[in-house]
Amino acid sequence: MTSSRYSIRAISILAAMLALSACRAPGSTENTPETVGMCIQTATTTHKLVVERAVTSTERAKGLMGREALQEDHGMLFVYDEERPPEATFWMYRTFIPLDIAYADANGTIKAIKKMLPCASDNSSQCAHYAAGVSYHLALEMPQGYFRKRSISAGDRLVSEGSTSRCPNTDA
Template identity: 35%
Template sequence: MIGATRRFLLTGVLALGLMGCAAKGPVGPNGDPTERLSIFTASGEHHFWVEIADTEPKRQRGLMFRPPLEDDRGMLFEWPGEPAREQSFWMRNTPSSLDIIYIDPQGKIVSIAAHATPFSEAPIPSNGPANGVLELRAGRADEIGAKPGDKVVHSYFKP
């Protein structure tokens, strides 16, 4: 009887642990957890699993040396505690083209740099203050109809 009770409890603990992991989202290629992010466009709501780049080392590394992103994946760059400012990204050591979406503190898309050139070191400006930057597979922003002014929902942005 004690063995059966232990097996039951162990099974329950494992199931709870797995449910907790599933709620966080799939793991990225580098083993980093992902979080849910949604973009609301004229064509509807579009969901993505994003890795978070919220420290200087993570922001510096970004998606360098990585294979192309899947349709539902991305990376969200955050600057916690810092005000929105003009941002500028480049594609150094990034082998696949990306859409770079600049976002203001309320989650409104400021601008979109579509199909950024792989390996380019040319600066890609936000053309307005932003404190979030979302990178998606090249062409994905156009596929979902994303435009400046559309809403991005994630816990980082304050409505």
Template identity: 40%
Template sequence: MRARRSYSAYILLTVFVVGGLGYLIIPYLRSKSSEPVASIPTESASAPSFVKEGEVTFLSGGKMIKKIDVEIAENEAERNKGLMYRPYMPDSVGMLFIFQESAPLEFWMKNTQIPLDIIYVDSNKKIVSIQKNARPFSEENLPSYADAQYVVEVNAGYTDLHGIKVGDSIQF
């Protein structure tokens, strides 16, 4: 009886060892085959990269507060996409939206991964309202509360950090 248990244990141990080696070796052999291996794109590989198209300077009483590099969204397709699908944005950049006419505006954060401050600016380039810390992926409408022709989007907290407020102005 004792010999049979030892023999059974030996067979069971051998099966586990061979199975374990097979589990480790088969994926290695498959990766060495001539068949192409499908790759899954990473989020950063598919995320749009920043392209500097201009600069926006924030002014208070005619004095410069801060300057950022911006991408410009000046047609409907660019305005609709905005900063969607970007997992990160440096504090030194933003997006400037340019509209043909001044009117009440509303933005939302659908497909936008980073929290933003949305700065509404009138036709005289004066800041009329700021929607602070807009929540990522939110479909809530964030209104300008006044006529606006330009909108600047920056990282959430940027306006508080640099003291940018309603009544200040921009230059681009």
């Protein structure tokens, strides 16, 4: 009788876990932002990227925390419904990869690019905060040096592959 009581309890726990996992949005995976293709258009070329879109506050708060590596042409795109002010900051708490961040307006025009250094401290107050210095709707984090190596600068443009401007003449 004791073993059947444990079996019923185990089945009940399994049923509860399955019910909770069904509460997520269809097709989503826990804590995994959507991955999409996009490109950066400069005056002379177009660079194709693969980015994770951090759209929810939870996705944006986690960002690239805990990652130990990031492929050269991969990054994270932070998307905001409202324009963010120049004093809004990003930080590198528990982020182990040196990154560059490009801040862009609602049209995808890059307004500024900044370098951010890793902060592995367990004390979040010891991590630097990086102010955008410009108003923005989008922020694209890439491995440090990505923008410089490709001569990407303010005035260049982020374009989603889902938009009418696909990524023509890509370098990758």
